[in-house]
Structure formats: structure tokens, C-alpha cells
Amino acid sequence: MVGQGVACSRRHLMVLLGMMMTAPEIGRASVAHRPRGQRAACRTTIAALMLTLVLCSPRVAAQPACGPPGLQQLAPVAWGFDLENTRLAKKSTISRGNIGRLTLKWVYGLATDQPRSMPLVSGDTMFVGDGGRGIVALDRESGCERWRAPLDSEVGSSISFAREAGGKEVRLVVAMRDEGIFALNARDGEAGWFSKPGDNPVPLYSGSPLVHNNVVYVPGSSLEIALSLNPFYGCCETSGGMSAISVEDGAVLWHRRTIPGLPKVTGRRLLFIETHGPSGAPVWGAPTLDRKRGLLFFGTGQNYSHPASATSDAIFALNTSDGSVAWLRQFTANDAYNLACNAGGPNCPDPVGPDIDFGAPPVLVTLPGSRDLLIAGQKSGDVHAMDPQTGDVVWQRKLGRGGALGGIHWGMAAHSQKGILVVPMSDLYAGDLTGVGDARPGVHALDLETGRTLWSHPASARCPDRVCWGGFSAAISLSPELVFAGTLDGMLHVLDLQTGELLWSHDSWRNFDAINGVPTSGGAFDAHGPLLVDDLLIVSSGYGSFSQRPGNALLVFQIGAGESADE
Amino acid sequence: MSDRTLAGRGRRLAATVIDLVLVVITGFALLLVTGALEDAEDYASSYFYLRIPALGVAAWLLLNGAPLWRRGQSIGKLILGIRIVRLDGDLPGPLVHLGRAFFFLLLYASATPLGVLALIDHVLILRADRRCLHDLLLRTEVVRTDAGEQASAEGG
Numbered sequence A: 001m002v003g004q005g006v007a008c009s010r011r012h013l014m015v016l017l018g019m020m021m022t023a024p025e026i027g028r029a030s031v032a033h034r035p036r037g038q039r040a041a042c043r044t045t046i047a048a049l050m051l052t053l054v055l056c057s058p059r060v061a062a063q064p065a066c067g068p069p070g071l072q073q074l075a076p077v078a079w080g081f082d083l084e085n086t087r088l089a090k091k092s093t094i095s096r097g098n099i100g101r102l103t104l105k106w107v108y109g110l111a112t113d114q115p116r117s118m119p120l121v122s123g124d125t126m127f128v129g130d131g132g133r134g135i136v137a138l139d140r141e142s143g144c145e146r147w148r149a150p151l152d153s154e155v156g157s158s159i160s161f162a163r164e165a166g167g168k169e170v171r172l173v174v175a176m177r178d179e180g181i182f183a184l185n186a187r188d189g190e191a192g193w194f195s196k197p198g199d200n201p202v203p204l205y206s207g208s209p210l211v212h213n214n215v216v217y218v219p220g221s222s223l224e225i226a227l228s229l230n231p232f233y234g235c236c237e238t239s240g241g242m243s244a245i246s247v248e249d250g251a252v253l254w255h256r257r258t259i260p261g262l263p264k265v266t267g268r269r270l271l272f273i274e275t276h277g278p279s280g281a282p283v284w285g286a287p288t289l290d291r292k293r294g295l296l297f298f299g300t301g302q303n304y305s306h307p308a309s310a311t312s313d314a315i316f317a318l319n320t321s322d323g324s325v326a327w328l329r330q331f332t333a334n335d336a337y338n339l340a341c342n343a344g345g346p347n348c349p350d351p352v353g354p355d356i357d358f359g360a361p362p363v364l365v366t367l368p369g370s371r372d373l374l375i376a377g378q379k380s381g382d383v384h385a386m387d388p389q390t391g392d393v394v395w396q397r398k399l400g401r402g403g404a405l406g407g408i409h410w411g412m413a414a415h416s417q418k419g420i421l422v423v424p425m426s427d428l429y430a431g432d433l434t435g436v437g438d439a440r441p442g443v444h445a446l447d448l449e450t451g452r453t454l455w456s457h458p459a460s461a462r463c464p465d466r467v468c469w470g471g472f473s474a475a476i477s478l479s480p481e482l483v484f485a486g487t488l489d490g491m492l493h494v495l496d497l498q499t500g501e502l503l504w505s506h507d508s509w510r511n512f513d514a515i516n517g518v519p520t521s522g523g524a525f526d527a528h529g530p531l532l533v534d535d536l537l538i539v540s541s542g543y544g545s546f547s548q549r550p551g552n553a554l555l556v557f558q559i560g561a562g563e564s565a566d567e
Numbered sequence B: 001m002s003d004r005t006l007a008g009r010g011r012r013l014a015a016t017v018i019d020l021v022l023v024v025i026t027g028f029a030l031l032l033v034t035g036a037l038e039d040a041e042d043y044a045s046s047y048f049y050l051r052i053p054a055l056g057v058a059a060w061l062l063l064n065g066a067p068l069w070r071r072g073q074s075i076g077k078l079i080l081g082i083r084i085v086r087l088d089g090d091l092p093g094p095l096v097h098l099g100r101a102f103f104f105l106l107l108y109a110s111a112t113p114l115g116v117l118a119l120i121d122h123v124l125i126l127r128a129d130r131r132c133l134h135d136l137l138l139r140t141e142v143v144r145t146d147a148g149e150q151a152s153a154e155g156g
Helices: A010-022 A036-055 B009-034 B048-071 B075-080 B094-109 B114-126 B133-138 B147-155
Strands: A102-109 A125-129 A135-139 A145-149 A160-163 A170-176 A180-185 A191-195 A210-212 A215-222 A241-246 A252-257 A264-269 A273-277 A288-290 A295-299 A303-305 A314-319 A325-330 A363-366 A372-377 A382-386 A393-398 A413-415 A420-425 A442-447 A453-458 A482-486 A491-496 A502-507 A511-513 A519-521 A531-533 A536-541 A553-559 B082-086 B140-144
Touching: A102 A511, A102 A519, A160 A210, A210 A288, A273 A303, A288 A363, A288 A372, A363 A413, A442 A482, A482 A536, A511 A519, B009 B048, B009 B075, B009 B082, B009 B094, B009 B114, B048 B075, B048 B094, B075 B082, B082 B094, B094 B114, B094 B133, B114 B133, B133 B140
Parallel strands: none
Antiparallel strands: A102 A553, A125 A135, A135 A145, A160 A170, A170 A180, A180 A191, A210 A215, A215 A241, A241 A252, A264 A273, A288 A295, A295 A314, A314 A325, A363 A372, A372 A382, A382 A393, A413 A420, A420 A442, A442 A453, A482 A491, A491 A502, A531 A536, A536 A553, B082 B140
16 A cells, blocks of 8 residues: 555564664764663664664655656646547647657666556656656656655556646546555655545556546456456456546545446355356446546446356446446447466356457547547457447447457547547457457558548568567557557557658667666557657557566657667 | 384475375365355455465364374374374474474475575485484474384394
């Protein structure tokens, strides 16, 4: 759990008490002139004070050399750059005209080889989820560490924020994946409230929280997908969910389970172990907010056990006021899968489903004719365009063979005014859970109005030098003129938004000389994908979750920057 | 008790292997019956994993508690015809058995830094008196149960 400002624990205090009782030989020189008994007492006191300072010091390691962070011009407002998850950075100044001058500015070595936390950027600072080191505030120009807030678990989300009354102070809101949601002061990293919303005893907060109007919307997944590997586990009984909590104190405003009813005992094996269902339908993608209709959209994953529910592999629309369901549309029924299926364990559902969740957040767009569409991309490789008011399907396209690792995995992007939807396709082989049909890894642009293909940029394989799959699993991003997309074999591409022409590439499949001195290497581009702020392109390279090449490189590119960070 | 014959190293090793396997099997049986890790609630605490060594201790006690107390023999030692005795030849008390159990359970942690202690413990079996570290610390040795018969046969 996040510490409440200090690291002092009961164990530390016991050690302290022991010190006081045993009079250690510390501080000899400074107390040598005192009588023996008095010296011993004094030494004890000094030692105790020193230990107190060490153990009970605030959990924020300040770096005064870099100064405190500025909190103006914070971006992005959400994982999808905006509340509608278009992943269009409207204010990005990276354009077709200057893309040739985009070069590496500096590289930071993260403390994880599967980073999945997207930074938050102010006018002079980057707030970064740094694996097991917690959250760090880095100087935007130099990468110098302004402060570090140690955490007990890795950050698994983008870093959201809310301005406090008066607008000067900023509260960062972050999901610690297997712990909960916590807030901290952006000025110095001091810990604030902690919240663990939902009714799941083994929650997994994989999706990024969305902050709007003093409410934090928190997606909920479940550790049960992995607990199912234990053959003595009676899979499965938890439900995914969405919670709304107060940005002021983390109090839960409402919680909506994605499986409405409670699980029932569905069977028994080895005489004692009771199995349960329905379960699953986790939410591990960021939600999408429709301010006009007061709706919150999100996709769900598969069931973990049978009987399958009518809410898995579905798009939900909740009323933001109370979390009630406005509409719900399931696109794949009877999809039950958990990790026991990979290991041949007894908890694997029979029949096993294809595991084709909605991980990519739905994208809400307004077409040039003022018509709104909600567009969802599925791991099956399908794109579904819906009426956001009713959930009725307007058009559908299948762009790849899909599978458990996508298909459309982490996130699409859209430019409403230009009427273009850009879809990254992974189509990575996933064993028995590989989809059917021909693989079409690449980036595909569709007409938002009709779903017609405008252009396609096929992925290229670079065998035998590296993994032979250049699919696009990571979320992609747009500037007003360009598409930024990373491949599973470590290439970062920039394409022309109108034509798909390849304009710029960077190979991150190598070692880097990081500014923080940490051994740093790039790998697969996956998860949250590139972030665009002003003339910066920020992206982490490496993601070792599912046999992709791991890596820990946080790459910061800038228009006109030198290549000095290269090895 | 001058006719005590020290147990051979092979027998002691075989007895230990039998005990290791039996404790694991019994531990799984206990896991099954108690449902200690069967529901999501069981994993809610950060310390849920402590249930695993706790089940191991329970399994060891269930299997070996009574035979050790009454005869100085674990199941493995019973099968292999050897027993634990104090240096004066008497049966050890329960505290001695608990101390030995600690070293026995260390074997399950061989892949951790504690494994070094387990290794040191068992390497000492190569001493002439075949006493491991736990024997030295707890003033015990392991002897054959048929030593009396063997001595008689040899004498006759």
C-alpha cells in the first residue's frame, strides 16, 4: 500500500525500541567526555534519533538540484489524450514538414522491462511510472529527477490528474495494478488518499483511470485469470467492474459489476473443490466519456468460467450519475478462457473460448455532418461502429485474423474532422487461440462514415535478425497530420495520415545510454504506445509480458534535438 | 547402548527423500481438504502465501508427530529401519524433534538463500560420526534399529 507520507512501520519502531534498550556503541567521539552511564544513554539517544531519521523520513526523496515541478500546461488529460479516447494530439507541432528533424533527445532507463504506464507532461516536467521505483518527476529538458515517490507496487496505468480548488495545486491519480488507486501531490510526490473500489477480493487495476469533474472512473479487472493456474483453485467467482470515486478523498460514489448476479457453484472435482460461475468480464481498458449524453463507455473481456454471461466481450454504456446501465451490446458470446488453458490445467473452461476481449478503449467521434459514432476495436480483428445513444451497430469491418493477442489489442485513433479512423493490427500468433483467416498485421485507415478502407500500411518482418513479427499491438497516436505507431519488433514508424506513406522510422531494438545510468535496452513496442506533447514524442520501448522482447527504455524525441543520447 | 550401529548415509538419504515426498503429498491432501487456497477470498491478504509453509508444517506433524514421539522415527526412517537417538541412546524429546523439523523443512527452500544452510547441514553427513549440523546442534545421532540383532548375529 502507499505509505501515508512516512516509511516508519511497526517493525521499524520495534528496532528503534531495541536500540534504546541495548545502548549501541555509536556516537562515541561526541560523547566521550561524559560519565559512563550518561554516555551510554546519550549514545542510545543519538543512535535512536539517527535511526528515526533514516527509517521515518518522508517517503519522498527530494532532488533539490532540479527544483520543484511546474504544474502548468499538463497533458494529456487521459490515456486516450482526450476524454473521447481519439488519441489525437491536436496541439502536437510534429508535422509532415518537420518530421525529418525528429531526433532522440534523451533516454531514461525504467525500473521495469514491461512498462505500461504512460507519462503525464507539464511545461517543464514529466511524471513517469518507473516500475518498482514508484513515480518519478523528471525535468523535461534534461531528465533530471525532481522527486521520487516510492510505491509498494508497479504503476499500471497512465497518470491522470485533477486541479485542486484555486488551480495551483495538482493531484495525480494513478492505478497501482495489484493494490488500488492512489492520489499524490504533484508538487512534491507526497502521498494522499488511497482507494480500493469494488467488491473483488483480488482486484487488478489494469486500466487507466479517467478523471473528470471531480470524479475518477476506475476500471476493474481480476487476478483470478492467473489464480486459475492453481489446480486446487475453484475457478472462478469474481466480476469485472467500473467504479466512480471522489477525487477529493477516494470515497466510492458507485460501483457497477459487469456480471450482475452472484456466482453459483457449478461443479465439484477431487471431492472437495467447488467450481463457480459466471465470472470474469474484466475491464482492463480505459473508459470513454460522452459529456453530451452523460454516458461512460467501456469494453469487457471474456468470462473466466462457464456459464458464460451476456456481458463478456461487450461494450457497456453507463449513466455517469449513478452507474446504471444505459445499454449493453455483446459482440462475442460464450467466450470463456483463463490462463489454466495455456498450462493444461483443470480450471480451463470447457469449451474454451477464443479470448477476444475489448482491450482497446472505444473511440467517440463526431463526424463532419454532426453525427456521433462510438467505435470499438476487438481482439478478433473486428471494428464495430455504433450509435452512442443506443448501441445499435452502424457498420462493422473485419480487418485481421485476430486472436488472444490481437487483432486490435491496445488502442485505435481517430481524426473526426478528416473523417479517418486508424486501426493498428497485431495478428500475432497465439497458439490455439489464434484467430481464423489470413493475418493482416499493419496499420489500416478507414473512412469513419462507412468503414471503407482508405489505405493500408502492411507490417514487414525482419527475419532472421529478430522476432519475425512486425505487427502493431501497441496503441497508436495521431498528430493533426501524422500517425505514430510502434511494432512488436521494435520499430517506431511515422506515417502520413492521409496516405499512409512511411515518412520516418526509428529502430529501438538496441541498447541505449540512459541519462540515469541504468542499463537500458529497447524491445517490442506494446501497451500504451506513443505520447505526443508539443514538439515531443515520448514512448517506452520493451514489453516482456507475452514473450515479446522486454525492454526498459523511455525514449524522448524532439523536433531538432541532437542524437546525443545514442550509444 | 554400546551396541548402537550408526545408520548408513544411503539409508538416511533414502529416508529423507521418502519423508520429503510424503510430506508434499500429505500437504496437497490437506490443501484439498481444507480448501486453504480454493477461493478468491483466500488470496485477499498480502500474506496468503504463508499458508503454504503452514500446510507443510501441518503435514509434517500429521505424518511424523506420533512415530517420532513414540519411536524416534519418521515414516521414512521407519521404512528404512533407522531411528533418532540422543547421544546417551535415549529417545529425544519433542523440542529436539521440532529443531530437526526446522532443518528438514529447510530442504523445501533449497532454491532460496536458506538453501545454503540446508546444504551445510547435510554436507556434514560426510563426517566420520555421520552427524549433520542438526545432529551436532541437538546432540543426536541416527542409528539402525536392528543393531542389537545384528550384533547378536555377529557375536553368535
